[in-house]
Amino acid sequence: MKAEDVDDLAWIKSMMKQELDLRPPSLAQFGKNSIIIRSDSGKPTAHMTVSNRWQGYEINSLFVDPAHRGEGLSHALLSKLKQNRLFCYTRDSRLQSALAKAGYSRAVFPGSIATLNLILTRSTMFAWMFLTLDFKRIFHQIRHLSKYKLYMKINKVTD
């Protein structure tokens, strides 16, 4: 891993540690499905990852560095996604607004195959949080479970 990738991963983990709506920092990834936006000086300012859910891609770990919130970076992140079938669960009104502006609509069901994937991956994630004693995050996410809203976008495939 390159030195800048190590720095990026450390920054991602520090953001995830602060934001209890996100997955635990110990599961942070920085790979080909991750997007980072940087300031003019090269410092990372915004991040998201998309995960293949077998029936489309889930946007997760989307955050903006607190020093750069309110600058429109959530719009900038979403504009970089080109996948055909995308969805996102969030309870953050700023992100909900950005998703709606990017053409996502409220939905209740991401599809049976995507749901199967989500059941498996979320159960594993909760088991992991339990094993790593991340109870604060578990209670936070369970307490707010009913507030997470699903947004979906199905892009037209062009030949």
Ligand SMILES: CC(C)(COP(=O)(O)OP(=O)(O)OC[C@H]1O[C@@H](n2cnc3c(N)ncnc32)[C@H](O)[C@@H]1OP(=O)(O)O)[C@@H](O)C(=O)NCCC(=O)NCCS
């Ligand atoms: C949610 C988050 C990604 C938004 O990013 P951001 O770059 O600050 O948001 P933007 O500047 O692009 O603004 C998005 C919208 O929220 C509005 N907004 C920005 N700051 C706001 C505030 N303090 N209060 C209310 N609305 C606000 C903006 O006006 C904008 O509205 P628009 O869609 O009409 O333009 C960022 O606040 C964050 O990282 N939160 C913590 C992590 C998190 O909760 N992630 C989502 C979990 S999946």
